[in-house]
Amino acid sequence: MNNERDDTTWESAMSRDFDARVRDLNEAPLDLTSVKGKAMTIRRNRRMAVAGGVLAAAAVIIPVAAIAAGNGTTVHTEPPVATSDPGPTPTEAVDTGGVEYVQGDTWHRADGTEVTLPHDYDSAVLWDGQLVGTRYDGEVYSTADVVDGQGQVVDSFDTTGAVAVNDADTTLAxxxxxxxxxxRWDGGxxxxxxxxxxxxxxxxxxxxGAVTGGPDCHEAVDGCVVYLNSGLGEGSTAYDSHGIQDSPVPGALKFFDADEDGQVTALTEVxxxxxxxxxxxxxxxxxxxPTCDHQVQQISPDGKYVAxxxxxxxGLGPTTISVIDAADGHVTGQFAPEGGFIGSWAWSGDGRLVFDTYDGASWHLMAMQPDGxxxxxxxxxxxxxxxxSPFTMVAG
Structure with a gap:
C-alpha cells in the first residue's frame, strides 16, 4: 500500500473533518459532549475529535438566521421508483443477532442477509424497508441515498445533515x-x-433531530411533528402539520429524540x-x-428506557454508556470500556442498545439489554x- 497516498488521504479527511467541526462551532459545547445526530453518529466527527482541544479556542458564531413558518406545501407525491436492474442478490442469511448495522460497504440486515452498498455512509436509518444512508462528499451539506434491498439507489437528495425517521419507520424527515x-412517506x-x-x-x-406522526404528514390526514436543531446558538424548535412552529421543551438547545407517545429528550443547559x-x-x-447527572438521549422502542x-x-468520545429507566431515572445497565470510548449508538428493534466501542486496538460492536x-x-x-469505526449504527 502506498503510504504517501494514505497520508494524503488521511490529511485530507482530517482537514475536511476539521472544517465540518468548525462550521458547527455554534454547537462546540454540544459536539464536545455528544456525538452528532440520532443516532448522531457521524464517523468523520469522531475522527476529528482528536483535534477537540483546538476547537475550544475557536470564535463564537453570531446567530443571523430567521425562520419563516410554512403550512404543508406539497412538493410532489410520486417519489422515484427502482430501476429495472435488480442489482446484486443479497447473500445467504447469517446470524446478526437481529440487529441492523453497516460495516464498511455492507448492510447487515436483521433477517441475517447482507447487501452490498454503493457507498460508505456516515449515518443510516431504516425507512419503509429501505436503508437511507447519508454521506458527506466534501461540500458543506450531505447527500442521502435511498437504497433498496438489492443494494440499488432508487433516489438521492441533498440534506443539511443526517435524516430522521419516525418510530414506525414510515415517515422520513x-x-x-x-x-x-x-x-416523505410511501407515495408522497x-x-x-x-x-x-x-x-x-x-x-x-x-x-x-426527530420526527413523529405520519405516515402521511398532510394536516388533513395523519399529521407530523418535525423537531429541528439550531446550529446558530439559537433555541431548537419544531414544526407541525398545522404550520405551527414552537418548541415542546422551553429552553431546549438540542433535541435528541421524540416518540409517538409524546416523550421528548432534549439538552437544556451547557x-x-x-x-x-x-x-x-x-x-x-x-x-x-431534569438531570445534570447524565445526558438522556435516544428513547427505546417501547418508550420505557433512554440511552x-x-x-x-x-476527546474521542464518552467513556460510558447507560440504559436509564424512563419512569424513575435509575440506571439499569451500564458499559464502560477499559481504557477506551464509545463511538456511536442506537436502539435496535428488539429493545437493545447497540453501540460500537474502541479498546485501544480494535473496534467492537456490542448490544446491551436493559438489565445490563x-x-x-x-x-x-x-x-x-x-x-x-468500521461500523455505522442503523436507527429505526
Whole structure:
C-alpha cells in the first residue's frame, strides 16, 4: 500500500473533518459532549475529535438566521421508483443477532442477509424497508441515498445533515439545502415549512433531530411533528402539520429524540464542566428530571428506557454508556470500556442498545439489554481511533 497516498488521504479527511467541526462551532459545547445526530453518529466527527482541544479556542458564531413558518406545501407525491436492474442478490442469511448495522460497504440486515452498498455512509436509518444512508462528499451539506434491498439507489437528495425517521419507520424527515423542512412517506412528500439557512462561514444553520406522526404528514390526514436543531446558538424548535412552529421543551438547545407517545429528550443547559438534559413525559411529572447527572438521549422502542451518556465528555468520545429507566431515572445497565470510548449508538428493534466501542486496538460492536447484559455481535475489527469505526449504527 502506498503510504504517501494514505497520508494524503488521511490529511485530507482530517482537514475536511476539521472544517465540518468548525462550521458547527455554534454547537462546540454540544459536539464536545455528544456525538452528532440520532443516532448522531457521524464517523468523520469522531475522527476529528482528536483535534477537540483546538476547537475550544475557536470564535463564537453570531446567530443571523430567521425562520419563516410554512403550512404543508406539497412538493410532489410520486417519489422515484427502482430501476429495472435488480442489482446484486443479497447473500445467504447469517446470524446478526437481529440487529441492523453497516460495516464498511455492507448492510447487515436483521433477517441475517447482507447487501452490498454503493457507498460508505456516515449515518443510516431504516425507512419503509429501505436503508437511507447519508454521506458527506466534501461540500458543506450531505447527500442521502435511498437504497433498496438489492443494494440499488432508487433516489438521492441533498440534506443539511443526517435524516430522521419516525418510530414506525414510515415517515422520513430532513432539512433540504433550500431550507425546506421535508417529510416523505410511501407515495408522497410534503414540506412542513421553511428555515433560513443563512449562516456565517460554513456553519449549518438547521438540521433535523426527530420526527413523529405520519405516515402521511398532510394536516388533513395523519399529521407530523418535525423537531429541528439550531446550529446558530439559537433555541431548537419544531414544526407541525398545522404550520405551527414552537418548541415542546422551553429552553431546549438540542433535541435528541421524540416518540409517538409524546416523550421528548432534549439538552437544556451547557456549562464548562457539565450539561443538563430532560425527558418530557406528557401528563406526568417525573421526580428525577431534569438531570445534570447524565445526558438522556435516544428513547427505546417501547418508550420505557433512554440511552444515557456522561453529563460531559470531550476527546474521542464518552467513556460510558447507560440504559436509564424512563419512569424513575435509575440506571439499569451500564458499559464502560477499559481504557477506551464509545463511538456511536442506537436502539435496535428488539429493545437493545447497540453501540460500537474502541479498546485501544480494535473496534467492537456490542448490544446491551436493559438489565445490563452485554453481547458482542460480531468479530472485533483491528484499527485505530483516528481512522474511525468500521461500523455505522442503523436507527429505526
Amino acid at each position: 430532513w432539512v433540504g439545502t433550500d431550507g425546506q423542512v421535508m417529510t 412528500q410534503v414540506s412542513m415549512g421553511q428555515v433560513d439557512l443563512a449562516a456565517a462561514g460554513e456553519t449549518i444553520a438547521w438540521t433535523v 456549562a464548562d464542566d457539565h450539561t443538563c438534559s430532560e425527558l418530557v413525559i406528557p401528563g406526568a411529572d417525573p421526580a428525577w428530571g 444515557g451518556l456522561p453529563s460531559y465528555f470531550d 447484559t452485554i453481547d458482542e455481535l460480531t468479530d472485533p475489527v483491528k484499527g485505530s481511533a483516528d481512522a474511525g
